[in-house]
Amino acid sequence: MIELKHVSKTFESKHQQVVALNDVSLQVNKGEIFGVIGYSGAGKSTLVRCVNFLEKPSSGQVIVNGKDLGQMTVEQLRAARQNIGMIFQGFNLLKTATVYDNIAIPLKLTGVPADQIKEKVEKYLAIVGLSDKKAVFPNQLSGGQKQRVAIARALSHEPEVLLSDEATSALDPETTDSILSLLLKINRELGITILLITHEMHVIQKICDRVAVMENGQIIEQGHVIDIYTHPENTTTEKFVSSIFPSDIPIEIITELEKQGPIIQLTFVGPSADQPALSMLSKQFDIHTNILSGNIVQLKDQPFGKLIAHIKGAKVETDKALNYLREQGVQVSEVKHNG
C-alpha cells in the first residue's frame, strides 16, 4: 500500500545541512497498522510527511497505492493526496468554523457534490462519536474531541491510507487510549491502512501490527511488534521495550540472591501469558519462587508478559523447573548481575 524506496531527505539551511532521512526503505501492507517509533529528532515526522509529499524527498521513491508520487503532476498529486488522510498532534482545525463546517469545507473544496456533503459529515461524525457537537466551535472542545473531529475530517474523504503524526502526543493517557481504540476501529471496520508515528511504546503495543524503530534518520530495526518485544536487537529498541517493563533491580540484591539460586527472566507470549506457570513450579519441584518485578501487557492480538523471578533451591531442582517452564512455551533467560 505504501512503499518507500531508499528515501533520503536533507534540509539545507544557510550554514548547515541536516540529514533528516538517510536511505529509508519501508513497506506498509494493505490493511495493516504500521508504527514508527523513535526519539525526538529521529526523523519520524519527516518520514510521514514524505508519504504525502508535504516534504519532497531529496532522493528515493514514494509509492502509494502502486503510484509513484515523484512522477506526478501537481493535479495528479492533489488527487493522490485526497486518498491519503492525515492527522496531526496539533489537530489543525479551523478555529473560525464549527465542527460541521470543519468537515464540510474541505469536502466542498475537493469537489464533493453539495447533496452528499451533509450525509458524509453526519456519517463520519457519528463514527467518531461527536454527532451532538455539530454546531460547536473547536475552542469549546477538549483535545480528544478535537482529534476526533480531525479524524472525521480525514475519514470523510474516504481515503485508503491514514497517516498519523503523533496524533495522541498532546493527550492524556485515558484520552490517548480512546483515540487509539478509534483508530483500531476504523482500521478494522473501514479497512483503512494506517501509518502512525509516535515516541510512546504504549501506542505501538496497543494497535500496531508491525513497527519500525528510527534513529538518526535511519530505520534501525523493524518487524512484527511481538518479535520486536521478545527479541529486540538494537539498544535503542531495547530501551523502548523496557520502557514498558521497568525492572531496575539493585545490583546488591542480585548478587546476594544469586548465591541461593538463579535469577531468571521469563517472557510469556500469547496463551502462555495467561497460565499460572510460575505458581505451578513450587508445587511440582522442591523450590521457592520469588517475583522481583513483572508486568503483563496486552499487545494488539495477544498478551505479552515479562517477569523477573528468583528461584531458590538446589541446582538439580532449579534446572528441572526451568526445563518445565520452557516446555510450557515460556522463554527463559538468566539475568546476569554483571550485565
Add this chain to the structure above:
Amino acid sequence: MANFNEVFDRWGGLIWESTLATFQMVTISLLISIIIGLPLGILLVITRPNKSFDNKYLYRTLNIFINVIRSIPFIILLFALLPFTRLVVGTSMGVRGVIVPLVVYTAPYIARLMESALLEVDKGVLEAYEAMGIKTKDIIWHVMVREARPSIILGITIAVIGLIGATAMAGLVGAGGLGDVAYRFGHLRYEPEVMYVTIIILVIIIQVIQTIGNILASRAKKD
C-alpha cells in the same frame, strides 16, 4: 445651552455637510484601498521565501515599494501626486481629487496590516489542507483569509482611523470634510466653538468605529 443652540443654528448645516463629506471620502477610499491592499498583503505572504509562491524578486520589490510610499507623510503625498491624480481622475480638486492620494496612502498600509494578520494563521492548518489535496488558491481564500478575519477586521479598523486623520488635510485640495471646517473656521477665522464641536464629533466617530471593530473582531473569533 443657549450657547450650544446658537452654535448649532449657525454652523449645524456646515458641520453636517462636512461630516458627510468625511464619510464619503473615507468610505470610497477605504473600499478601493481594501481591494488593492488585501491582495497585496496576500502577495506579501505567499511570495515569502519557503511559501507557496516563493518569489524573491516580487517579494523584495513589493516590500521596498510599500516602504517607500509609507515613508511619505500624507500632506506631501497629496501634492507630489497632483499630476498623477489629474491623469487618473481628470481633476486634482474636490472629493474626487482627494480619493487618489488617500488610496495611495492607505492601500500600502492595509497591505502591511493584512500581511501581519495573515502571517498569524497557524501553519499547521494550512498544511492540513494541503495534505487533503486542496488547491492553493482555495487554501489562501478559504483557510488563510478566513482564519485571519478577526485580525483583518482589527487591521481595517486601524486603517479607517488613520484614513479619517488623513482626510483632515483634504481641505487643502478643496474636498471639505470635518478637518477642513475645524481648520478654516476654528483656526483661521477664530471661531473656537466650531473647532470644539468638530473635535467632539471626531472623537465620537473614532470611539464608535473602534468599538464596532472590536465587537466584530471578537465575534469573528468564535472563542
